[in-house]
Amino acid sequence: MKKVLITGAAGFIGFHLCKALLEKDTEIIGLDNINDYYDVNLKFARLNELGIYKEDAKKFNKNVQSDKYSNFTFVRSNLEDEKIISEFFKREKFDVVCNLAAQAGVRYSIDNPGIYVQSNLVGFLNVLEGCRHTKVKHLIYASSSSVYGQNEKVPFSVVDNVDHPISLYAATKKSNELMAYTYSHLYNIPTTGLRFFTVYGPWGRPDMAMFLFTKAILEGKSIDVFNRGEMKRDFTYIDDIIAGVELVMKESPLSKTSTVSHKILNIGNGSPESLDNFIMAIEKSLNKKAVRNLLPMQPGDVPRTWADTKELESLGYSSKTSIDEGVENFVKWYKKFYEI
Numbered sequence: 001m002k003k004v005l006i007t008g009a010a011g012f013i014g015f016h017l018c019k020a021l022l023e024k025d026t027e028i029i030g031l032d033n034i035n036d037y038y039d040v041n042l043k044f045a046r047l048n049e050l051g052i053y054k055e056d057a058k059k060f061n062k063n064v065q066s067d068k069y070s071n072f073t074f075v076r077s078n079l080e081d082e083k084i085i086s087e088f089f090k091r092e093k094f095d096v097v098c099n100l101a102a103q104a105g106v107r108y109s110i111d112n113p114g115i116y117v118q119s120n121l122v123g124f125l126n127v128l129e130g131c132r133h134t135k136v137k138h139l140i141y142a143s144s145s146s147v148y149g150q151n152e153k154v155p156f157s158v159v160d161n162v163d164h165p166i167s168l169y170a171a172t173k174k175s176n177e178l179m180a181y182t183y184s185h186l187y188n189i190p191t192t193g194l195r196f197f198t199v200y201g202p203w204g205r206p207d208m209a210m211f212l213f214t215k216a217i218l219e220g221k222s223i224d225v226f227n228r229g230e231m232k233r234d235f236t237y238i239d240d241i242i243a244g245v246e247l248v249m250k251e252s253p254l255s256k257t258s259t260v261s262h263k264i265l266n267i268g269n270g271s272p273e274s275l276d277n278f279i280m281a282i283e284k285s286l287n288k289k290a291v292r293n294l295l296p297m298q299p300g301d302v303p304r305t306w307a308d309t310k311e312l313e314s315l316g317y318s319s320k321t322s323i324d325e326g327v328e329n330f331v332k333w334y335k336k337f338y339e340i
């Protein structure tokens, strides 16, 4: 049985990936520091779904066996903790590592740059070192569509120049790609970076538009609509993202054009939607009108994203979920979870 480490397991994407893989023949260790960037109760509730209870999950650096899945254990650890992470890798000996833990969020990085350097750069270095010293067969890690900055050429392709990030968050993600390339080159570790495009769906992040808008509309509060709604995002439903990550996990990242086993892939919907249409889908699903507070563009935000997903499609990927269907699923989950 393959042994896989998923970091960020209490987070939105990490939780869904664990859930999907646990149904298969995989032994998984989930790691997360359960930081309070957003409501920790949502993180504990996700872990609870995986059979890990809050009282056990609270303890640091202790493997907790799932009550629901015999092939799942969880450990609360900080990726920045060099000694702990190094010993953890040596003890567990993973075949595959999927690094989804990071300090996410573009806007938060404007006021809190230090946290991004710690989690996304120091933490990622410790993951790379762990992979190097234990001969991990494939490291898959989360990058982001934000690396494209204000790219004007659409759709965004992995061959486009990405030397102009406009937030520190984006700069750390681009740095991860460079660091991974170096480790692939020096130590022959196969690595694949996934540039995720605005992921949404059930159990989603409370700092993201889908969640913020749904909450505010239900509470009768106004919603902040940046760039007066004239932004486009390649909104991608969580199940499509997970199906894509699973495909990548099956592949070896050997490149056709280079001797270095390092690959970057876009993972998105391939069909951008205006923010206004997205809000309309939420209004339709809630059967309630939003009160729009139209605001200018925020620092760090990009006007549009649009993924060229041809390379991932060649592995069998296709984005299947429409905005209406995805939004409906989120709203159903939200109402059930918050008992509305």
Ligand SMILES: NC(=O)c1ccc[n+]([C@@H]2O[C@H](COP(=O)([O-])OP(=O)(O)OC[C@H]3O[C@@H](n4cnc5c(N)ncnc54)[C@H](O)[C@@H]3O)[C@@H](O)[C@H]2O)c1
Residues within 6 Å of the ligand: 007, 008, 009, 010, 011, 012, 013, 014, 031, 032, 033, 034, 035, 043, 077, 078, 079, 080, 099, 100, 101, 102, 103, 104, 105, 118, 119, 123, 142, 143, 144, 145, 195, 196, 197, 198, 199, 200, 205
């Ligand atoms: N959700 C999106 O739309 C999106 C888009 C582009 C990229 N990404 C990237 O995908 C990954 C997963 O995103 P998500 O939406 O699930 O975010 P999330 O915040 O829900 O999950 C990340 C998890 O990582 C954990 N974490 C953060 N720093 C850590 C550290 N130093 N040590 C251990 N755990 C740590 C957090 O507690 C959190 O539970 C991130 O790397 C993010 O930057 C997400």
